[in-house]
Amino acid sequence: MSIKxxxxxxxxxxxxxxxDVSVDLPTGQLTAxxxxxxxGKSTLLRIIAGLESADAGTVExxxxxATHLPPQKRNVGFVFQHYAAFKHMTVAKNVAFGLEIRKRxxxxxxxxxxxxxxxxxxxxxxxxxxxxxxxxxxxxxxxxRALAVEPSVLLLDEPFGALDAKVRKELRxxxxxxxxxxxxxxxxxxxxxxxxxxxxxxxxxINEGRVEQVxxxxxxxxxxxxxxxxxxxxPVTSLRGQxxxxxxxxxxxxxxxxxxxxxxxxxxxxxxxEVRLTLELLDDPGHEPLTVTVxxxxxxxxxxxxxxxxxxxxxxxxxxxxxxPRSVELVG
Amino acid sequence: xxxxxxxxRDPAPVRWGxxxxxxxxxxxxxxxxxxxxxxxxxxxGVGAFLDTFSDPEVSHAIALTATITVWAVLINLVxxxxxxxxxxxxxxxxxxLLSVLIDVPLSISPVVVGLALMLVYNGRNGWFGPSLQDAGxxxxxxxxxxxxxxxxxxxxxxxxxxxxxxxxxxxxxxxxARSLGANGPQTFWRITLPAIKWAIVYGVVLAIARSLGxxxxxxxxxxxxxxxxxxxxxxxxxxYQNFNQHAAFSVAAVLALAAxxxxxxxxxxxxxxxxx
Numbered sequence: 001m002s003i004k005x006x007x008x009x010x011x012x013x014x015x016x017x018x019x020d021v022s023v024d025l026p027t028g029q030l031t032a033x034x035x036x037x038x039x040g041k042s043t044l045l046r047i048i049a050g051l052e053s054a055d056a057g058t059v060e061x062x063x064x065x066a067t068h069l070p071p072q073k074r075n076v077g078f079v080f081q082h083y084a085a086f087k088h089m090t091v092a093k094n095v096a097f098g099l100e101i102r103k104r105x106x107x108x109x110x111x112x113x114x115x116x117x118x119x120x121x122x123x124x125x126x127x128x129x130x131x132x133x134x135x136x137x138x139x140x141x142x143x144x145r146a147l148a149v150e151p152s153v154l155l156l157d158e159p160f161g162a163l164d165a166k167v168r169k170e171l172r173x174x175x176x177x178x179x180x181x182x183x184x185x186x187x188x189x190x191x192x193x194x195x196x197x198x199x200x201x202x203x204x205x206i207n208e209g210r211v212e213q214v215x216x217x218x219x220x221x222x223x224x225x226x227x228x229x230x231x232x233x234x235p236v237t238s239l240r241g242q243x244x245x246x247x248x249x250x251x252x253x254x255x256x257x258x259x260x261x262x263x264x265x266x267x268x269x270x271x272x273x274e275v276r277l278t279l280e281l282l283d284d285p286g287h288e289p290l291t292v293t294v295x296x297x298x299x300x301x302x303x304x305x306x307x308x309x310x311x312x313x314x315x316x317x318x319x320x321x322x323x324x325p326r327s328v329e330l331v332g
Numbered sequence: 333x334x335x336x337x338x339x340x341r342d343p344a345p346v347r348w349g350x351x352x353x354x355x356x357x358x359x360x361x362x363x364x365x366x367x368x369x370x371x372x373x374x375x376x377g378v379g380a381f382l383d384t385f386s387d388p389e390v391s392h393a394i395a396l397t398a399t400i401t402v403w404a405v406l407i408n409l410v411x412x413x414x415x416x417x418x419x420x421x422x423x424x425x426x427x428x429l430l431s432v433l434i435d436v437p438l439s440i441s442p443v444v445v446g447l448a449l450m451l452v453y454n455g456r457n458g459w460f461g462p463s464l465q466d467a468g469x470x471x472x473x474x475x476x477x478x479x480x481x482x483x484x485x486x487x488x489x490x491x492x493x494x495x496x497x498x499x500x501x502x503x504x505x506x507x508x509a510r511s512l513g514a515n516g517p518q519t520f521w522r523i524t525l526p527a528i529k530w531a532i533v534y535g536v537v538l539a540i541a542r543s544l545g546x547x548x549x550x551x552x553x554x555x556x557x558x559x560x561x562x563x564x565x566x567x568x569x570x571x572y573q574n575f576n577q578h579a580a581f582s583v584a585a586v587l588a589l590a591a592x593x594x595x596x597x598x599x600x601x602x603x604x605x606x607x608x
Binding site for chain 1: 501504505507508509510511512513514515518522523526527
């Protein structure tokens, strides 16, 4: 294991940012710390980097006990949400910073910087100041700067959070490719589940200072550990005490399916190729309305329209978790 | 910027009236009196103006002011930057109190500062004075006391320039430097200092102007001994009171010139700071 976090707790006054968190992050992988804002994921990343200290617990990096090491001795690369570019230095100088601190040979530094600028497609911008770059370019510069010192782990704190949607998506794909080229153990923090599902090899879901689940994107999506993970990773709807994905509930125009429940279409909204239905259960008027998505083809085939009576059943093998209140779940 | 639509502008008489009022106010209060100082200093020609400074007492006073200013500014520069870093980057008990204390010199009359230093350091019955005097160190009525008084009155100037800039740049860059392997001193010299250098320059220039002009506090602690502990400002007062008005105006003109030079330097530096 490249990074081993054991029993880390961090409080800010009365607020518990991390509550006895233990997690192992494997070598050479791209891991996402995913969770809602204020859930503790950034704090965990900063504790791994040594920019924040833990009240209790230990951090091990590449087998070295790092809990009390200052950040400059941990050999981690850190990329900040707002770039943290050295404003008074050129792009090349920014990238060279870590190497100059390490007193590397001048010619070596020059070669390494050229190589890294090429890697992040900023070769022709070496002499510019960070203020003359776009947000995406600045973040690529920050990545090159972090990679220059050949860190044993690369930590990224919401690296694309300050960028607009299009650049964000480009950089995301680019990070994935970069990681395949330069397979350094990488951990990035995000609150965007799509970003995590798309980029990461492994996802750690963190909420309210605790780890909810660790797994590959597929594991998390197909076998969520609880209702929080399920609802954080995508849209959900509840049917008789179980949470399902809206596309995992099938709509029938006849009751001849075992366990199918009768419902009436309250509203339907078409968005491109999919149709979102809002339905009321006929035999359970107190039940909250259901959301079901069907394809445009299904809608046409069944002749779905508002006011129509239909039967609903979850598809075979659809992931589902009970919608029990969390406090009860914790006691049990 | 688009031109302001005519409907939103005040009528011409109001605009011209306001401009006239402001210009008149500044001219009557600042420009004209200062210009008169120069006019009087040079009333008998440049030769007579320069003659004033061949008087050993006057030249000694100016040299003393220069010495005190250099020391006071150096001390304020070092402590100002250290205190600013403490105030912005560290949490410690009594931080608010320290922040308030730093502004005390702005609100207290310099005369009070002089008296306060006198109480602590005078050689007869001050708190530290007698023991320091026994050790052969004289503070009051000599240069160290005058430097201390000047440091005191100019204390907030560097700090109040540097603190907002430190707050604005945040500690992201410093953290990035740490994660890239820089230790504390390396981070300060390579990252923090370049980011705050214009604020420091501006604070230093203000401190120079303030130190050159200090009068009240220095008068109390210096004893105003001619040719020994008399600074330029004190000599202006004495020459004026001795009806040696031309000498008074000449020294005053030099002081005013030095202060204006400081402001010109700042005016030239400011645009650079915005570019950076």
